[in-house]
Amino acid sequence: MLQNILAPKTACLLIIGNEILSGRTQDTNTRTLALALNAHGIRLSEVRIIPDIEDHIVSTLNACRVHFDHVFTSGGIGPTHDDITAACVAKAFGTTLLLHAPSFTALEQHFGPERFNTARQRMAYLPDGATPIANPVSVAPGFTIGNVHVMAGVPKIFTAMVEEVVPNLPRGAALSMKGWHACGLREGDLAEALTRLQSEFSQTDLGSYPFDRPAVGKGVALIAKGYNAAEVEQAAQAVHDLILAQGQTPISGEPADHGAAT
Amino acid sequence: MLQNILAPKTACLLIIGNEILSGRTQDTNTRTLALALNAHGIRLSEVRIIPDIEDHIVSTLNACRVHFDHVFTSGGIGPTHDDITAACVAKAFGTTLLLHAPSFTALEQHFGPERFNTARQRMAYLPDGATPIANPVSVAPGFTIGNVHVMAGVPKIFTAMVEEVVPNLPRGAALSMKGWHACGLREGDLAEALTRLQSEFSQTDLGSYPFDRPAVGKGVALIAKGYNAAEVEQAAQAVHDLILAQGQTPISGEPADHGAAT
Structure with a gap:
């Protein structure tokens, strides 16, 4: 099989979400990412779907980010208590969440001062050292830190973030x-x-x-x-x-x- | 989250198939298994989609079968050269493939002696100690060995095998x-x-x-x-x-x- 070939860049997708594991939601993000990566000469080598549990997320992130050239995550970056991805990524990288001022301003403008409550302000906190990924659908950013690209689970936003991130990665050999x-x-x-x-x-x-x-x-x-x-x-x-x-x-x-x- | 609760039985699904990772095929087996397990009080705790590469399959099988109460696999049990799941499971369990006589006979009757060539005969070989899982669609069996349930990737056959296996597992707490x-x-x-x-x-x-x-x-x-x-x-x-x-x-x-x- 392909393992004997001059290795292209590899990627892993971590889908963080109880709603996929419970059968409530049908995943479509795998296919979206696979097709975008193929076109860019990067091979999607593994997908893991894991629950919204801190230890599980942190240990999986750390196992995968040393093993693959890129790790993409999907899900868990909204405003509610079950959105713990950013905190888990910070923990995996041994860093903390910091207020990202440009994202805070953009979110405040989007929601208006009255609706921009504490819960929504959480979405402006990124791990120290992260670069935001634009969200043209609902403003709240994803981010890249090291070789980890953190994106929303909602398919429309996930797709927009894939289009933002993948074309700017170093190209691999075209499949x-x-x-x-x-x-x-x-x-x-x-x-x-x-x-x-x-x-x-x-x-x-x-x-x-x-x-x-x-x-x-x-x-x-x-x-x-x-x-x-x-x-x-x-x-x-x-x-x-x-x-x-x-x-x-x-x-x-x-x-x-x-x-x-x- | 749920980790603090009296633990129900846990399960992991390994989807073995380049066709999912390439974006060619949309996975639907995750949702099929998740819903069947929910109804039986078993929690689908993780899904991994991995390529048709022996080392990758064997190491993932061995990591997952000690970690979860049940491991289900999907894909790679057909007659072609890229169908290597049974051999990988045997290797993971430190055993070998043996001709399973009742399956051989059933497959021979199904295909007729002329079409029952060497490639199709491969589908009658199961790891030593495995119990076959019936395939009402196309005869070639899946199998259970230890806590690993090996099933076809084709959704119609996967669904039939889930219906064969899951109701006979010990029930967990109902979700x-x-x-x-x-x-x-x-x-x-x-x-x-x-x-x-x-x-x-x-x-x-x-x-x-x-x-x-x-x-x-x-x-x-x-x-x-x-x-x-x-x-x-x-x-x-x-x-x-x-x-x-x-x-x-x-x-x-x-x-x-x-x-x-x-």
């Missing part, structure tokens, strides 16, 4: 990805040939994903992915020819979601 | 959850009162979730959650009264998804 759909084939029909192809294209990750869609029936999407664009192109051509050799027509385009057909 | 929507209020309007309520109801987790829905506009969902049903009921009543005191009408029913309004 190339090309694939084909094979309707009427199953993973088990292709597995042995794919194993051979995988050993032939050692810098490319060949993925095989069964689908079952009402419009087209069962089939397999075969995706070649890697940081050596020329080899990805060759591997995708080989996959194309493999599908043809099995008597089916390779179909390009957006890969389908998972269905069931192994 | 009670009750909440109210407050249209026209923001988190910052309620934060100080919520902090007071949270300290009053120490065995209940009070969560505050902003929403912004076209039909009803902006507001906040306030959710009381915990393993002491009587206290959850009292806390929900206090939240109800808090919303009334702010001049809004508490609305019950399914909490909305995240929007943006802090």
Whole structure:
């Protein structure tokens, strides 16, 4: 798999939120970040979804920030008692929260002096040494400290913060990805040939994903992915020819979601 | 938060799959498992999404299986070269894969002798000591070994396996959850009162979730959650009264998804 390739930059996403773990809210931030990072040559290497518990957050932050080039967090930076991310990040970095004057002023203007109560003022406190991340939706900033980028959990704000942060990171090697759909084939029909192809294209990750869609029936999407664009192109051509050799027509385009057909 | 309460059973989900980390596929298995576990008194305490890399899978499995009462895995048990979960679980447990004769026979009957090739036969190998988990969709079994439950990634099969496994686990304390929507209020309007309520109801987790829905506009969902049903009921009543005191009408029913309004 990809671990043998000239390593691109790696990233980890920590989703901090009981509401995802309880099943109340469907996470969509993983996909938003993954796609933005892909386009920038950074690989999303791990995601952890953890509860709003201080010890759990601090220990996970410290484990991940030494292990990955970048750590993104999502959630827990609002005004309520369960918003403890900024304090946890400060603790993980051995520092404290400080009033960030420009954010305080911007929030005060946004809410008006009467509604800018103590709870909302909490959102203007950032860890000492942090750089704010602009929030074009609801003003309260995220922040970057070291290699940790702290962002809101609300998807609209998370997306805006990703667009603010990711393009300014050092670019990694661009990930190339090309694939084909094979309707009427199953993973088990292709597995042995794919194993051979995988050993032939050692810098490319060949993925095989069964689908079952009402419009087209069962089939397999075969995706070649890697940081050596020329080899990805060759591997995708080989996959194309493999599908043809099995008597089916390779179909390009957006890969389908998972269905069931192994 | 909930860590101070008589601990219920805990669970961790490991989603093994490059396709989630690349943003190609939207995960839905987290929510499926979370809701099934809630109903059974087991708390989903962490989710990790990791790539199809042997070392990463084995080390994560070993870290998580000592830390949580149950570990569920999703993905990587099909017939292709990138399906390495069973081998990784065997390695984590210091054992080997063995042919599981009843599964072999069932798979052979399902595919027919001609299509039951070497790749598909791989799906009949389980770690020594594992108990198979039935797959009513496509026959290839998952399995349980120790406190690790290995399931397919395809959502339809994952769901069927969850329904097979979870009801047979020892029940934990049932999680009670009750909440109210407050249209026209923001988190910052309620934060100080919520902090007071949270300290009053120490065995209940009070969560505050902003929403912004076209039909009803902006507001906040306030959710009381915990393993002491009587206290959850009292806390929900206090939240109800808090919303009334702010001049809004508490609305019950399914909490909305995240929007943006802090």
